Amino acid sequence: MVSETLRRQVEALHTRYVRVIDDDQIEEWPKLFTETCLYRIATRENHAQGLPLAVMECRSRRMMEDRVTGLRRINVYEPQRYVHQISALEIEPAGEGRLKCRSNFLVIRTLSDGAMSVFSAGVYLDTVVVESGAALFEERVVVQDSRRVDTLVVIPL
Amino acid sequence: MVSETLRRQVEALHTRYVRVIDDDQIEEWPKLFTETCLYRIATRENHAQGLPLAVMECRSRRMMEDRVTGLRRINVYEPQRYVHQISALEIEPAGEGRLKCRSNFLVIRTLSDGAMSVFSAGVYLDTVVVESGAALFEERVVVQDSRRVDTLVVIPL
Amino acid sequence: MVSETLRRQVEALHTRYVRVIDDDQIEEWPKLFTETCLYRIATRENHAQGLPLAVMECRSRRMMEDRVTGLRRINVYEPQRYVHQISALEIEPAGEGRLKCRSNFLVIRTLSDGAMSVFSAGVYLDTVVVESGAALFEERVVVQDSRRVDTLVVIPL
Numbered sequence: 001m002v003s004e005t006l007r008r009q010v011e012a013l014h015t016r017y018v019r020v021i022d023d024d025q026i027e028e029w030p031k032l033f034t035e036t037c038l039y040r041i042a043t044r045e046n047h048a049q050g051l052p053l054a055v056m057e058c059r060s061r062r063m064m065e066d067r068v069t070g071l072r073r074i075n076v077y078e079p080q081r082y083v084h085q086i087s088a089l090e091i092e093p094a095g096e097g098r099l100k101c102r103s104n105f106l107v108i109r110t111l112s113d114g115a116m117s118v119f120s121a122g123v124y125l126d127t128v129v130v131e132s133g134a135a136l137f138e139e140r141v142v143v144q145d146s147r148r149v150d151t152l153v154v155i156p157l
Numbered sequence: 158m159v160s161e162t163l164r165r166q167v168e169a170l171h172t173r174y175v176r177v178i179d180d181d182q183i184e185e186w187p188k189l190f191t192e193t194c195l196y197r198i199a200t201r202e203n204h205a206q207g208l209p210l211a212v213m214e215c216r217s218r219r220m221m222e223d224r225v226t227g228l229r230r231i232n233v234y235e236p237q238r239y240v241h242q243i244s245a246l247e248i249e250p251a252g253e254g255r256l257k258c259r260s261n262f263l264v265i266r267t268l269s270d271g272a273m274s275v276f277s278a279g280v281y282l283d284t285v286v287v288e289s290g291a292a293l294f295e296e297r298v299v300v301q302d303s304r305r306v307d308t309l310v311v312i313p314l
Numbered sequence: 315m316v317s318e319t320l321r322r323q324v325e326a327l328h329t330r331y332v333r334v335i336d337d338d339q340i341e342e343w344p345k346l347f348t349e350t351c352l353y354r355i356a357t358r359e360n361h362a363q364g365l366p367l368a369v370m371e372c373r374s375r376r377m378m379e380d381r382v383t384g385l386r387r388i389n390v391y392e393p394q395r396y397v398h399q400i401s402a403l404e405i406e407p408a409g410e411g412r413l414k415c416r417s418n419f420l421v422i423r424t425l426s427d428g429a430m431s432v433f434s435a436g437v438y439l440d441t442v443v444v445e446s447g448a449a450l451f452e453e454r455v456v457v458q459d460s461r462r463v464d465t466l467v468v469i470p471l
Contacts, residue, residue, distance in 0.1 A: 004161070004318070018245040018261060022280070044395070081201070081302050083261050083278040085244040085420075087399040088332040104332060104397050106242075106422060108263060108278040114305030116275045118430045121397040121422040123336070145395050148428030161318070175402040175418060179437070238358070238459050240418050240435040242401040263399075265420060265435040271462030273432045 002091050002099065010091055010101060010128055013135040018084040021156060026071060029156060030064035034129060038139040039064060041157055043147040044122065055144075056156065071155065082119070082155060083108045094127065098138070101126040105142070107157055120144045120157050159248050159256065167248050167258060167285055170292040175241040178313060183228060186313060187221035191286060195296040196221060198314055200304040201279065212301075213313065228312065239276070239312060240265045251284065255295070258283040262299070264314055277301045277314050316405050316413065324405050324415060324442055327449040332398040335470060340385060343470060344378035348443060352453040353378060355471055357461040358436065369458075370470065385469065396433070396469060397422045408441065412452070415440040419456070421471055434458045434471050 002010075013032060020028040033039065041055040058064045089103040102125055109119035122144035129138045142157045159167075170189060177185040190196065198212040215221045246260040259282055266276035279301035286295045299314045316324075327346060334342040347353065355369040372378045403417040416439055423433035436458035443452045456471045 015245040015247055019247065019259070022261065083263065083280075083302060085242050085261060085263055085399050085401075087242075087244070087401070088329040090329055090333065102333070104336065104399060106263075106397065106399055106420075108275055108302075110278065110302035114303040116278060116303050116305075118275065118422055118432065121424065121430060123397075145397060145422075145424035146428040146430050148430075172402040172404055176404065176416070179418065240420065240437075240459060242399050242418060242420055244399075244401070263420075265432055265459075267435065267459035271460040273435060273460050273462075275432060 002093055006130065007091060009130060009135040010099060011089065013128065013137070014086055014089065014103065018086060022082050022084055026068050026155070029068060030061045033061050033064060033137045035061050037061060037137060038141070039156070041142040041144065044143055044145050045147055047141070047143045079112045080155070081110045097129055099128045101128055105157070120146070159250055163287065164248060166287060166292040167256060168246065170285065170294070171243055171246065171260065175243060179239050179241055183225050183312070186225060187218045190218050190221060190294045192218050194218060194294060195298070196313070198299040198301065201300050201302050202304055204298070204300045236269045237312070238267045254286055256285045258285055262314070277303070316407055320444065321405060323444060323449040324413060325403065327442065327451070328400055328403065328417065332400060336396050336398055340382050340469070343382060344375045347375050347378060347451045349375050351375060351451060352455070353470065355456040355458065358457050358459050359461055361455070361457045393426045394469070395424045411443055413442045415442055419471070
């Protein structure tokens with residue numbers, strides 16, 4: 001069991017993550033991660049088989065910032081928006097100030113013509129560190145259920 | 158940061174809101190708001206541009222009660238039901254006993270023939286006041302992602 | 315109002331429930347219930363009218379275990395996976411160490427070809443008991459909005 005204070009910090013990190021993506025503040029997204037980190041989107045199949053193929057992968061905050069610059073250049077926020085739902089957050093102490101977290105996510109996507117659909121659903125597998133009072137992701141592996149979605153992902157999930 | 162007690166009161170208000178709508182206790186809906194209040198449904202586009210157009214707007218508890226009376230007259234609960242999901246609740250103190258809240262919502266609608274679909278998704282932007290131990294909405298602005306939904310909204314989101 | 319400790323135990327039970335189903339650890343599912351229990355899936359219509367018809371019904375942990383054995387035999391996890399979202403959890407003390415809980419659920423189903431859809435949405439009506447520090451379901455009645463889903467349910471919701 002983790003303390004209430006720690007739990008609230010982790011919840012706040014999850015909430016912040018959702019806000020920066022859904023509210024188009026994507027420049028804030030890398031700041032939720034440690035300098036050296038892992039952000040990875042994989043399908044359930046790839047993840048289960050330990051395959052190196054990923055839909056998206058960044059190994060540092062710097063790579064994430066580059067990704068954001070790229071996103072802004074192609075102006076993806078015009079044609080699509082996400083709304084996230086997060087549920088069933090589990091937090092386990094993992095030693096050395098680290099926490100292992102799991103949660104279910106669901107992303108509803110709205111296109112510019114107004115069409116809404118279930119775009120992605122799956123599990124976040126996280127390693128969170130708490131440094132000087134603030135929680136950051138050291139690792140976020142997004143395991144999505146469907147392999148269909150691969151080519152459609154532009155914005156991080 | 159708000160206190161745990163306050164957070165639980167705000168969460169309870171959000172939960173109550175979902176229950177009264179999803180469980181067809183719509184007469185209880187206005188009671189979750191202060192006498193003078195704002196309930197407004199806008200599309201993301203309208204909201205971002207500050208346009209006065211709203212899908213639905215009530216400026217007092219009384220107007221909300223009138224809305225409920227109207228709903229009962231046309232008996233909308235027969236053909237459709239909502240199931241809400243709420244996530245990523247942020248609560249910030251805003252002075253004078255007020256709290257600013259944001260959360261993501263998702264509404265699944267089921268029609269009488271059994272068809273289920275993503276009906277609406279977006280953000281609740283709230284001002285909550287705590288009066289004599291109970292939390293009430295002073296303002297709830299529902300910003301939905303899609304403009305398509307306008308003409309379909311009858312029950313409050 | 316229930317204590318924070320009790321609330322966290324109930325939340326943890328809900329989270330565990332989601333994990334064992336979504337992560338294909340279905341053998342753990344009956345362990346979240348008391349020996350004598352009720353697990354029942356009904357449509358909103360049937361539930362409202364008090365009809366005995368249920369989509370699925372188990373009256374003991376033993377029956378649930380049999381159900382799991384059956385599921386493994388037909389190997390249902392190959393063609394479909396669930397992702398749950400849970401929201402708006404209400405907890406009320408009900409005397410004699412029991413708690414009455416309500417929450418909204420949403421299940422996104424992914425088929426083996428990658429198609430994702432809203433599979434089921436509705437309300438969990440639970441009786442939870444806390445025995446020697448652990449929370450267990452004595453009763454979980456799943457009331458789903460749509461009657462369409464009946465014949466499609468194989469894995470518990």
